[in-house]
Amino acid sequence: MKISWGTAIVMAMISFIAFIMFFVITMSTDDKYSHDLVVEEYYKTELTFEDQLDKTRNATKLSENINLKKTPEGLLVTFPQELTASNISGNVFLYRPSNKQLDSEIPLSLSSHQLLVPERSLIGGRWNIIIDWKYQGEKFYFKEEIIY
Structure with missing residues (x-):
């Protein structure tokens, strides 16, 4: 099966979007990446x-x-x-x-x-x-x- 260049571009864009979504979700939910304010008040x-x-x-x-x-x-x-x-x-x-x-x-x-x-x-x-x-x-x- 041959993949055309248009299909490859769409697959690359979907892969990039999936990577960004994974990165955002990981940074939002993992306590290791939690950063607080310098002081509370x-x-x-x-x-x-x-x-x-x-x-x-x-x-x-x-x-x-x-x-x-x-x-x-x-x-x-x-x-x-x-x-x-x-x-x-x-x-x-x-x-x-x-x-x-x-x-x-x-x-x-x-x-x-x-x-x-x-x-x-x-x-x-x-x-x-x-x-x-x-x-x-x-x-x-x-x-x-x-x-x-």
């Missing part, structure tokens, strides 16, 4: 942006800022030595842009100037580390993107 978060800028300015007034260091045990967060560690309070947000199920929040209650985020909490890849903290009534904000 985007507009509410944007209203606090000026407050974050003020907190960031406060952090730049310190003689040293927060330092992040990768160690075999996990991520070591070091606060400025000039501050009394027991007076530091706040939260450490571990935000994974690619998977919101990996996001976590660690409350700050320090006995020394260092906080260790265990390695089991950080899967390899990009992380946004956000530290929103307070020292003697003054608020501070630190944000850094790392590849762990």
Whole structure:
């Protein structure tokens, strides 16, 4: 049986349409390809942006800022030595842009100037580390993107 060029073009178009439909259905239904918004309440978060800028300015007034260091045990967060560690309070947000199920929040209650985020909490890849903290009534904000 011989296939004419017109029949071949129609078969090619049908094959292409079937491939595109398969691709669209797979991307729509598979949880592996699910991508969420950066934050759930985007507009509410944007209203606090000026407050974050003020907190960031406060952090730049310190003689040293927060330092992040990768160690075999996990991520070591070091606060400025000039501050009394027991007076530091706040939260450490571990935000994974690619998977919101990996996001976590660690409350700050320090006995020394260092906080260790265990390695089991950080899967390899990009992380946004956000530290929103307070020292003697003054608020501070630190944000850094790392590849762990």
